[in-house]
Amino acid sequence: MNTPTxxxxxxxxxxxxxxxKEMHYVEEAFKKNYIAPLGHNVDSFEESLANFxxxxxVAALSSGTAAIHLALTILAVKPGDEVIAPTFTFSxxxxxxxxxxxxxxxxxxxxxxxxxxxxxxxxxxIKLRNRSGPGKKGVAxxxxxxxxxxxxxxxxxxxxxxxxxxxxxxxxxxxxxSLGSRYMGKPVGTYGKMAILSFNGNKIITTSGGGALISDxxxxxxxxxxxxxxxxxxxxxYQHSEIGYNYRMSNILAGIGRGQMEIIEERIKQRRKxxxxxxxILKNVPGITFQTEPSDNYFSNYWLTCIIIDRExxxxxxxxxxxxxxxxxxxxxxxxxxxxxxxxxKGSQANLNGTSEKLFNDGLCLPSSSNLTExxxxxxxxxIKKQFNPExxx
Ligand SMILES: *Cc1c(COP(=O)(O)O)cnc(C)c1O
Numbered sequence: 601m602n603t604p605t606x607x608x609x610x611x612x613x614x615x616x617x618x619x620x621k622e623m624h625y626v627e628e629a630f631k632k633n634y635i636a637p638l639g640h641n642v643d644s645f646e647e648s649l650a651n652f653x654x655x656x657x658v659a660a661l662s663s664g665t666a667a668i669h670l671a672l673t674i675l676a677v678k679p680g681d682e683v684i685a686p687t688f689t690f691s692x693x694x695x696x697x698x699x700x701x702x703x704x705x706x707x708x709x710x711x712x713x714x715x716x717x718x719x720x721x722x723x724x725x726i727k728l729r730n731r732s733g734p735g736k737k738g739v740a741x742x743x744x745x746x747x748x749x750x751x752x753x754x755x756x757x758x759x760x761x762x763x764x765x766x767x768x769x770x771x772x773x774x775x776x777x778s779l780g781s782r783y784m785g786k787p788v789g790t791y792g793k794m795a796i797l798s799f800n801g802n803k804i805i806t807t808s809g810g811g812a813l814i815s816d817x818x819x820x821x822x823x824x825x826x827x828x829x830x831x832x833x834x835x836x837x838y839q840h841s842e843i844g845y846n847y848r849m850s851n852i853l854a855g856i857g858r859g860q861m862e863i864i865e866e867r868i869k870q871r872r873k874x875x876x877x878x879x880x881i882l883k884n885v886p887g888i889t890f891q892t893e894p895s896d897n898y899f900s901n902y903w904l905t906c907i908i909i910d911r912e913x914x915x916x917x918x919x920x921x922x923x924x925x926x927x928x929x930x931x932x933x934x935x936x937x938x939x940x941x942x943x944x945x946k947g948s949q950a951n952l953n954g955t956s957e958k959l960f961n962d963g964l965c966l967p968s969s970s971n972l973t974e975x976x977x978x979x980x981x982x983x984i985k986k987q988f989n990p991e992x993x994x
Contacts, residue, residue, distance in 0.1 A: 887913025
């Protein structure tokens with residue numbers, strides 16, 4: 601039986617989960633008085649990320665959003681340019697496109713991975729390159745493609761990179777949710793020209809807030825460091841020939857990141873175990889589909905466990921389950937609302953196939969923290985069982 605105290609304790613979708621080593625590195629920064637956006641913690645955190653992601657160069661930054669802004673800036677995205685991005689994502693993928701005065705061109709998802717549909721991507725590129733007519737003269741093809749590995753699931757990178765290379769368009773991977781995920785055995789984030797990571801409080805590891813740009817191209821990361829530190833020219837005085845930003849990561853926060861990197865493998869195992877736990881308890885429930893690795897080529901960190909609830913077959917729906925969980929003080933969340941349905945991106949060009957709208961209408965993210973306790977799981981499964989079929993045992 602649940603005690604009243606654990607009934608009242610809120611179960612969140614995804615919470616920070618410390619290793620216990622973080623304070624040691626934070627204190628180290630205090631002892632050395634390196635309370636600055638550079639120092640040993642930043643260097644070490646970058647090095648551990650490079651090793652883990654199997655990539656040559658990493659710049660730790662203030663957020664994942666800042667990393668996307670720099671990535672697009674480094675690719676010389678300018679006002680009036682077009683950048684292809686998935687419609688099914690978090691707004692932080694798209695916002696930086698507009699910071700640069702460029703225009704997002706949204707592409708729908710494939711049903712397998714829920715990520716960018718490669719066929720629709722190619723159709724979109726062809727459409728953008730072939731268009732003509734008044735006012736369209738001088739608009740080149742798309743300047744960049746942003747691919748997202750949503751909820752940890754790798755996108756179909758083989759097909760996407762094949763298309764991107766065919767048309768010579770650089771790819772930025774948004775790996776904010778997919779640290780530790782692999783595609784064909786290789787970490788995601790190593791397929792495109794560059795990739796971004798996020799260490800926001802809800803991600804698989806956190807620095808409380810932070811991000812990184814990663815790349816095998818040294819010039820890209822050198823440029824990112826330059827832009828992130830106000831674009832200061834090499835001179836004894838302060839001289840600037842370009843517009844810069846204040847986007848570096850604090851040495852204090854990088855200390856948290858160092859402590860987190862020591863247990864990243866464990867966190868991935870825990871998230872995947874929770875995903876398997878949901879599959880087990882929902883095994884015999886009709887009308888439930890999980891976001892699932894389509895083949896052995898895909899390895900998801902299963903940052904969040906996400907399901908689709910078929911209204912007819914399941915006898916319930918997404919909102920009913922969400923509200924039932926909420927009544928027990930358990931947080932769950934509808935899947936991302938597609939960007940083409942967002943008021944702020946109304947009227948954006950979008951190539952749609954209905955997948956993202958279906959995902960949004962029927963999909964739910966379930967509590968997936970790596971530190972869920974046995975009693976948390978009992979509470980969650982209690983609500984789920986009651987919701988789907990109070991009569992039947994499963
Ligand atoms: C969290 C997230 C970001 C932004 O990262 P921040 O560090 O919060 O700025 C970008 N894209 C996706 C898909 C995310 O989930």
